[in-house]
Amino acid sequence: MTSRSSLASLPSAPWYTALGRRIATLWIVKMIGTTVGISGFFFLYFWVMHNPPSTPTVMPLTPIDHWVGVSDDAMLFYGSLWFYISLAPALAKDKAELWACAQGAAAMAAIGLVVFWFFPTTVPVFAVDWSQYPALQFLKATDVGGNAFPSLHVAFAVFTAVLLGRQLRSVGAPSWTQWVNLLWAFGIVYSTLATRQHVLLDVIGGTLLALLVSWARTKRERPVLAEA
Numbered sequence: 001m002t003s004r005s006s007l008a009s010l011p012s013a014p015w016y017t018a019l020g021r022r023i024a025t026l027w028i029v030k031m032i033g034t035t036v037g038i039s040g041f042f043f044l045y046f047w048v049m050h051n052p053p054s055t056p057t058v059m060p061l062t063p064i065d066h067w068v069g070v071s072d073d074a075m076l077f078y079g080s081l082w083f084y085i086s087l088a089p090a091l092a093k094d095k096a097e098l099w100a101c102a103q104g105a106a107a108m109a110a111i112g113l114v115v116f117w118f119f120p121t122t123v124p125v126f127a128v129d130w131s132q133y134p135a136l137q138f139l140k141a142t143d144v145g146g147n148a149f150p151s152l153h154v155a156f157a158v159f160t161a162v163l164l165g166r167q168l169r170s171v172g173a174p175s176w177t178q179w180v181n182l183l184w185a186f187g188i189v190y191s192t193l194a195t196r197q198h199v200l201l202d203v204i205g206g207t208l209l210a211l212l213v214s215w216a217r218t219k220r221e222r223p224v225l226a227e228a
Contacts, residue, residue, distance in 0.1 A: 029098070059123055
C-alpha cells in the first residue's frame with residue numbers, strides 16, 4: 001500500500017495537463033454561458049448607446065491621445081478581446097470559480113451600463129480619413145464611439161488578465177505564460193487608443209473599474225479560504 005508521504009512525493013501533473021483538465025470541466029456550461037453572456041451584453045450595450053437619455057459629453061483629449069497614432073493593425077488586438085475574455089471562464093476549475101468569474105464580469109457590465117445611462121459620453125470626432133484604414137471601417141460603422149467612459153473594453157481585458165494570472169499561477173505555469181497574458185491584455189488596452197475607440201481617460205476609468213471589482217472579489221474570497 002502506498003503511504004501518504006510517498007504520494008506527496010510523486011510529481012504533480014504538468015501545468016498544461018492541469019489546464020486541459022480545467023477546460024474539460026463543465027465545458028458545455030462554460031460554452032453556453034459565455035455565448036449567452038456576451039450576446040446579452042452586446043444587446044444592452046448597443047441599446048444604451050443608441051438611446052442615450054441626454055446629449056453625450058465629448059471626452060477630452062490628453063497629450064497621450066495625440067501621441068498614440070492610428071493603426072489598422074490594432075484592430076487585430078481590439079477584436080481579440082472576445083476570445084481573450086472567454087479564457088478565464090474556460091479555465092475555471094469548478095462551479096464556484098466559474099460563478100465568481102461570471103459575477104465579476106456581470107458587476108463590471110452593470111456598473112458600466114449604469115454610468116453610460118446616467119452620464120452618457122462619446123469620443124471626439126477625429127480628423128481621420130477612415131477609408132485609409134480598411135480594417136477599422138466596419139468598426140466605425142457599427143460602433144459610433146458612444147459609451148466611452150469607462151472603457152468596458154479595457155475593464156474586461158484588465159479583469160481577465162488578473163483572473164488568468166491567478167489561474168496560471170495555481171497550476172505552476174512557466175513565467176512566459178504570464179508574460180503572454182500581460183502583453184495580450186496590454187495590446188488590447190493599447191488598441192482602444194490606436195483605433196480611436198477610446199481616449200486615455202476612458203482607459204483609466206476602465207482600468208480602475210476592473211481593479212475595483214477584482215479587489216472586491218478577492219476580499220470576499222478571503223474569509224472562505226480562511227474557513228476552509
